[in-house]
Amino acid sequence: MKLCVFNPEHDLCLAKGRWNYIPPRSAVEFACRDASIMSVLYPDAVCTSVYDFQFSIFNFQLDEVVAWGWDAVVKHELIKRGIPAELLPTDEEIETIRELQHRSTVLPLQEGCHAVKSVEEMESLLREREHWVMKAPWSGAGRGLRWVHGTLTAIDRDWLLKTVANQRCVIAEPRREVVADVALEYNSQFTGYSYFKTGSGVYKENIAMTDDRIVETFRETALQQTKARVEAWLKENVVPRYRGPLGVDLMVCADGSVHVAEINFRHTMGMVAHAKIIDNSL
Secondary structure, X not given: OEEEEOOOOHHHHHHHOXXXXXXXXXXXXXXXXXXXXXXXXXXXXXXXXXXXXXXXXXXXXXXXXXXXXXXXXXXHHHHHOOOOHHHOOOXXXXXXXXXXXXXXXXXXXXXXXXXXXXXXXXXXXXXXXXXXXXXXXXXXXXXXXXXXXXXXXXXXXXXXXXXXXXXXXXXXXXXXXXEEEEEEEEEOOEEEEEEEEEEOOEEEEEEOOOHHHHHHHXXXXXXXXXXXXXXXXXXXXXXXXXXXXXXXXEEEEOOOOEEEEEEEOOOOXXXXXXXXXXXXXX
């Protein structure tokens, strides 16, 4: 039997990097309330939140454990609840996922983005271009973003210095005129596209749209070229270190260009949306 654990607090846990981090109550309640999300991806598995789970009450042979995303917290909670450690990633594998998730990892795919380590570096970029987004290297769901216009405020400087101290750098991304958000979804191999909406960098919802429609609608040539470049990079830099679910978020811009926004080394809501579309089309 396969056990699937829904832990949407994963991004927060990954950022902290400690097994004893306690996620916010709101994140835990979301995990407990919506664990059935995992059943869309794994319909024949037992799907639950780690906080609702106690292995000893289940009378079956457990062969595999899948998590929304792997981090030190969910591993610790599963072991505490009786899951054998040999069914879980090693500490080294979890640290590899954490390092891959650091936004600096994907800078080779992001034209015009920079890893900034000082106020002076950021001010130098502002003299070249007026509008930027500063991103914390470990963050998700719209957290860890600051929008900079022309100059750094005192709050911006403090945030930058604190983030650099805690996460090694800040990623500076040029503000672009984004007209659509599309993702490439993978689980060891390419599984499809997803189309989603954001507001001020915060995920809002996925839109039901087939792969063919997405490619036809959103800059087909640019999408295919970006996909090929991403896959070449993944083959060289990720496949030797990690095999599992990941989603590559892309920004489709008004000028026809397509840019890599980030890579999430975990399951995504785009995968859930894509699976639902496939099921409904059968």
